[in-house]
Amino acid sequence: MKGLLIKDLKLLLGQKRFYTIVLGLGVLFMITYDNPSMGVGYITMLLTIFTLNTISYDEFDNGMSFLMTLPIYRKTYVQEKYVFAGLMAVGSAIASTVLSILLGTIMNKTFDVMDVVVTGASMIVVVLFILSVTLPLLIKFGAEKGRMAMFAAFGLIGLVVFVLAKVFGDTDLVWIDAFLATVDAKILVLMGVLVLIMVIFASYFVCVRIISKKEY
Amino acid sequence: MLLSLNHVKKQYGQFALDVSLQLEEGQVIGLIGANGAGKSTTFKSILGLIFPEEGECTIFDKPIVRLSTEEKEQIGVVLAEAGFSGYLTVKDVLPIMEAMYTSFSKEEFVEKCNRFHIPLDKKIKDFSTGMKAKLKVLLALSHNAKLLILDEPTAGLDVVMREEVLDMLREYMEDGTKGILISSHISSDLEGICDELYMIDNGKIVMHEETDVLLSDYGVIKATEEQYAKLEKKYLLRVKKEPYGYNCLTKTKRYYAENNPELTIEKGTIDEFIMMMIRGEEV
Structure with missing residues (x-):
């Protein structure tokens, strides 16, 4: 696991020029937007999504077959991707949240610190959710075809949401509004976290199943 | 093991x-x-x-x-x-x-x-x-x-x-x-x-x-049509038709050298053996 984590970190550092620009833009968003959350979301999203890119790098020149001959179990490869994504998400969300609060304070912006913190936390939930849906697809189909499958999957989710909105659009969903009004944002995040943990576990088990049957 | x-x-x-x-x-x-x-x-x-x-x-x-x-x-x-x-x-x-x-x-x-x-x-x-x-x-x-x-x-x-x-x-x-x-x-x-x-x-x-x-006992016999006709086939692994006659791969080149001194028997290389095993026909 440690070796694989180092590998992905080294792959990330190999792209440091691109990610310096990402960080620069993130800071620019924090400075120019009144609400510093935009920068937090941007940095967290792009850095965590890098986990998906590592699969392309692993696959480069049949690299996956070589990786599988190293002293690791197949499931360790999968575990490492979740750990790496988790570290990236939590690390970049905390760092960018702290940075945006610092910048906001220095520049005397009026903002609610708690709002920024909740945004940071929600970003972790959202980005890890996206990863959990995508990782099994990339591991099953490979980075290239997996990306197509990913677009198809998100397209499908979009379509379902659209159809549901059309069907229920006119109905007064008073109970949802009422429910949301009574629930604190923090509780919502907590519920999100619980759902996320379940999604991550389901996604992990699907990935392990896929990788243990895959031929390289 | x-x-x-x-x-x-x-x-x-x-x-x-x-x-x-x-x-x-x-x-x-x-x-x-x-x-x-x-x-x-x-x-x-x-x-x-x-x-x-x-x-x-x-x-x-x-x-x-x-x-x-x-x-x-x-x-x-x-x-x-x-x-x-x-x-x-x-x-x-x-x-x-x-x-x-x-x-x-x-x-x-x-x-x-x-x-x-x-x-x-x-x-x-x-x-x-x-x-x-x-x-x-x-x-x-x-x-x-x-x-x-x-x-x-x-x-x-x-x-x-x-x-x-x-x-x-x-x-x-x-x-x-x-x-x-x-x-x-x-x-x-x-x-x-x-x-x-x-x-x-x-x-x-x-x-x-x-x-x-492989290097000491194997060999390639280059036989004309007549020579091939008279040849003991028991110890031949593969035979391949050539313009001049036959190329034969054997595991006991000494046997052929002793019994058929007129035959051309080459020591052969592993590449030749591979070619014979793949392209040649079983006897």
């Missing part, structure tokens, strides 16, 4: 693999065959990259899927068409190897990289074919493995480098407890290092012989 394959079978459309081979401590065995003969499929089965439909494949007397990571550390691998991601540099690979293999020696490895002119700061994808090949062999040798599984480790190397790599392998074998399975399409590489050779064609092992026997 370091490695054992017992009728390992795998089907890909028309292609059917069915391979048996054994490797013991202190032994170097070579797998020769044309492109597409099944060498890589055999290696992939051994390494657990693909799953054979039938047969048994064991390393250190255990099925490969049951090997622990400690046991996998004892295997050094070169794959013909794969290695560490091209987006990494050798400097990036060092801590990865240190984390993965308990007996990896960074200093020794870096020293060898310098000796073989392998750049530490360049991305592997920008390496020349020769540099990539050297790096792969050095990595396989870097962690004191008990078993080396090397698919085409000398491909892309010039003559001098090939000899250097083979010397490293000979040095590796010195203590007598280790073993190597090596494939190459350059049979002279294998001739000088292997104790036994397995020849694979169309997924099957068509010949298995000790290298010494």
Whole structure:
């Protein structure tokens, strides 16, 4: 696991020029937007999504077959991707949240610190959710075809949401509004976290199943 | 036993693999065959990259899927068409190897990289074919493995480098407890290092012989039509029609030399034997 984590970190550092620009833009968003959350979301999203890119790098020149001959179990490869994504998400969300609060304070912006913190936390939930849906697809189909499958999957989710909105659009969903009004944002995040943990576990088990049957 | 394959079978459309081979401590065995003969499929089965439909494949007397990571550390691998991601540099690979293999020696490895002119700061994808090949062999040798599984480790190397790599392998074998399975399409590489050779064609092992026997007892008889007609066919392995008559592969060239002094019998090279085994017809 440690070796694989180092590998992905080294792959990330190999792209440091691109990610310096990402960080620069993130800071620019924090400075120019009144609400510093935009920068937090941007940095967290792009850095965590890098986990998906590592699969392309692993696959480069049949690299996956070589990786599988190293002293690791197949499931360790999968575990490492979740750990790496988790570290990236939590690390970049905390760092960018702290940075945006610092910048906001220095520049005397009026903002609610708690709002920024909740945004940071929600970003972790959202980005890890996206990863959990995508990782099994990339591991099953490979980075290239997996990306197509990913677009198809998100397209499908979009379509379902659209159809549901059309069907229920006119109905007064008073109970949802009422429910949301009574629930604190923090509780919502907590519920999100619980759902996320379940999604991550389901996604992990699907990935392990896929990788243990895959031929390289 | 370091490695054992017992009728390992795998089907890909028309292609059917069915391979048996054994490797013991202190032994170097070579797998020769044309492109597409099944060498890589055999290696992939051994390494657990693909799953054979039938047969048994064991390393250190255990099925490969049951090997622990400690046991996998004892295997050094070169794959013909794969290695560490091209987006990494050798400097990036060092801590990865240190984390993965308990007996990896960074200093020794870096020293060898310098000796073989392998750049530490360049991305592997920008390496020349020769540099990539050297790096792969050095990595396989870097962690004191008990078993080396090397698919085409000398491909892309010039003559001098090939000899250097083979010397490293000979040095590796010195203590007598280790073993190597090596494939190459350059049979002279294998001739000088292997104790036994397995020849694979169309997924099957068509010949298995000790290298010494192959070089001392095998020969190619060049016979005219008349000579061929009179020839004892019992000891002929393969026959191939040629413009002047027949080429015949035999395992007992001494017998023919003694009984038919007028015959032209060539010592032959392993490449010729391969050609005869594949293109020739059974008698």
